[in-house]
Amino acid sequence: MDREAQWIDIGASEELSKLPLRRVTAKNTAIAVSFRDGEFGAVSNACNHVGGPLGEGRIDEAGYIQCPWHGWKFHRCTGLGEPGFEEDRVPAFPLKVENGRVLVDIANPTKRNKKPHAPHPLARDPKRAPGPLRLAGISTTVMDAANPRFSGSDHLLDHALAAAQKLGAETRLIKLNDLKFRACEGYYSKSYRACTWPCSITQMDPKDEMDRVYEALVHWADAIIVTTPIRWGAASSLYFKMVERLNCVQVDAASHERLLIRNKVAGFIIVGGQDNIQGVAGQMLSFFAELGFLFPQFPYIAHSRGWSHEDMENNVRIVRESKSLAEGAAALAARCLDLAGKLVTADAALASIERGGRKGRPVMADVVDHD
Numbered sequence: 001m002d003r004e005a006q007w008i009d010i011g012a013s014e015e016l017s018k019l020p021l022r023r024v025t026a027k028n029t030a031i032a033v034s035f036r037d038g039e040f041g042a043v044s045n046a047c048n049h050v051g052g053p054l055g056e057g058r059i060d061e062a063g064y065i066q067c068p069w070h071g072w073k074f075h076r077c078t079g080l081g082e083p084g085f086e087e088d089r090v091p092a093f094p095l096k097v098e099n100g101r102v103l104v105d106i107a108n109p110t111k112r113n114k115k116p117h118a119p120h121p122l123a124r125d126p127k128r129a130p131g132p133l134r135l136a137g138i139s140t141t142v143m144d145a146a147n148p149r150f151s152g153s154d155h156l157l158d159h160a161l162a163a164a165q166k167l168g169a170e171t172r173l174i175k176l177n178d179l180k181f182r183a184c185e186g187y188y189s190k191s192y193r194a195c196t197w198p199c200s201i202t203q204m205d206p207k208d209e210m211d212r213v214y215e216a217l218v219h220w221a222d223a224i225i226v227t228t229p230i231r232w233g234a235a236s237s238l239y240f241k242m243v244e245r246l247n248c249v250q251v252d253a254a255s256h257e258r259l260l261i262r263n264k265v266a267g268f269i270i271v272g273g274q275d276n277i278q279g280v281a282g283q284m285l286s287f288f289a290e291l292g293f294l295f296p297q298f299p300y301i302a303h304s305r306g307w308s309h310e311d312m313e314n315n316v317r318i319v320r321e322s323k324s325l326a327e328g329a330a331a332l333a334a335r336c337l338d339l340a341g342k343l344v345t346a347d348a349a350l351a352s353i354e355r356g357g358r359k360g361r362p363v364m365a366d367v368v369d370h371d
Contacts, residue, residue, distance in 0.1 A: 005094070006107035013097050016040065021065065021076070023055025029106045031093060034059060034076040041077035042093040042104050048072060048081075048114050050193055054090070069187065069194040070204060079110055087115035122198040122214050126260055128222070128344065133169040133337050136221035137161050138213065140176050140228045140239035152271035152303065152319035153227035156329040160225050160269065163330030169337055172220065174212055176238045181210035184244035188251060197252035197260065199245060210245050217291075218249065222340040223265040224293070225333065226284065230272020230304060235280050243287055250290050261292030263343035267336045268300035269329060271319060277302040294343070296335035301328040 008026040010016070010033065016024075017035045023045050024033050030045035032055035043065070045055045052069030059065055064073040064082050073082040079092035091109035095102065137160060141151040154175075161171045182205065188195035196203070202211050217224060228235040249260050266288045270280050281300050289295075303325055305315055319325060 003107045005105045007096075007103040007105050009101050010104050011102055013040070013100050013102050016102050020059050021055060021057065023053060026104055026106050030055070031104060031106075032057075032065060032076075033102070033104075034065065036063065036076070039077070040095050040097065040102055041075075042095045043074060043076060043079040044091040044093075044109065044112065046090070047074070048088050048090055048112070050196055052191075052194060069190055070196075070200050079112075081115075085115065087113060089113050120198045120203050122202065122211060122218065124219070126218050126262060131170070133164075133167075133222045133340055133344065134172070134220055135161065135164040135169050135333060135337060135340075136172045136174060136216040136224045138174045138176065138216075138224060138226045138242075140226065140236045140242065142177055142236055142238050145177065150316050150320065151229065152316065153229050153269050155319060156269045156271065156301070156325055157225060157227045159326045159329040160333040164333045164337060167334060167337055172216055174216060176213075176242055179209040179212060181208050181213075181241075181245065183241055184247065188247060192251055195248050195251045197248050199248040201245070210242075213242060213246070214249075217246075217264075218260045221264065222344060223267070223336040225267045225269060225336060226288075227269040227271075228280065228284075230270060230274055230276060230280055233274060233276040233279065235270075235284065239284075246287075246291065249292075253292060259292050263340075263346075264293055265336045265340045265343070266293035266295060266299070267332045269332070270300060270302040270304075272304045275304045275306045277304050294339065296332075296339045298332075298335065301325070301332050 010024045010026050016033060020036060021032060021034045024031050031042050032045045034041040036059065043054065045053055047054055047067040049067065049070055049072045052067040054065050054067055054074065057066045057068040059076055063076050065076050066073050074080065074090045077092065079090040080086045081088035089112065091112050093109045094105040137157045139154050139157055141154050143149055161173060164171050182201050185201060187200050198214065199210065201208050228239045252258055252260055268281060268284050270277055281302065285299065303319060309315065
């Protein structure tokens with residue numbers, strides 16, 4: 001039964017018709033108001049997906065508002081989802097125009113309905129399956145697959161994984177160069193709630209292969225070793241492409257205080273013709289610490305001959321033939337697995353951590369929302 005109408009004046013029709021879509025507030029109710037072909041529409045401003053602001057989206061040719069966060073669509077007048085998804089609908093408000101003013105009845109919107117959607121496979125709770133320790137190696141080396149070259153960091157990662165296997169661990173090698181995955185598209189810059197776990201891109205694009213990395217880090221591995229060459233004093237471009245996509249793991253800890261990475265260990269292998277090893281290692285340690293990883297003593301090994309040694313043939317030869325570097329990679333794997341084994345045995349996994357991983361919390365807590 002309809003409740004008594006509560007018509008709220010939201011503005012002059014002449015002014016509201018100047019924009020095809022905008023957000024207005026009527027007695028603390030956020031509404032996405034649209035205008036097209038001489039007709040106004042009014043629906044809830046909150047998208048069914050994760051609450052994205054529909055009033056900040058855009059209207060397609062068929063009259064559907066497309067959410068600016070993840071692209072979900074709802075008709076601007078009826079609130080119904082796009083064809084095939086009509087069961088997903090947002091509230092639509094009765095609307096009328098009187099004496100040049102637009103009025104919305106906030107007491108009698110249609111009902112919101114969220115069609116059940118099967119959760120993404122990555123969305124399951126992280127639970128360690130029984131079995132031996134598991135070490136994932138992640139290579140961030142970029143190269144032409146048709147004309148491969150020697151990679152010092154990959155070479156040492158092979159030694160680390162071989163050593164782990166001798167210690168009885170299961171291993172998995174992920175070469176980012178072999179994966180096709182999109183760059184981060186900056187959902188966090190729209191709102192931290194727009195940066196979701198699983199990653200918004202992963203949920204929307206079944207061809208995106210970043211899910212291999214997410215699966216290994218969150219659900220499979222007890223320890224990881226990430227390798228990178230040094231490029232102009234920094235880690236590789238593929239490393240940063242991966243890191244930007246891993247931001248959703250850190251944001252989940254920030255927004256939900258839920259640890260996706262629990263009692264897992266990380267180590268690093270850094271190889272370059274130029275120096276700045278400590279700078280590269282510092283960035284890697286800082287980022288993976290924010291994800292929740294723990295580190296063994298001496299969490300990385302590295303090799304560089306410095307600025308004046310650009311004779312890459314000799315650099316390759318040294319890394320390829322060095323017993324010390326190979327032994328160092330094996331020892332790094334052993335240290336990572338040793339700490340991981342202690343953590344698994346202790347079974348000290350935390351389900352949440354207060355204020356962990358939220359770099360902006362103190363500042364954001366002081367910000368007043370004036371909308």
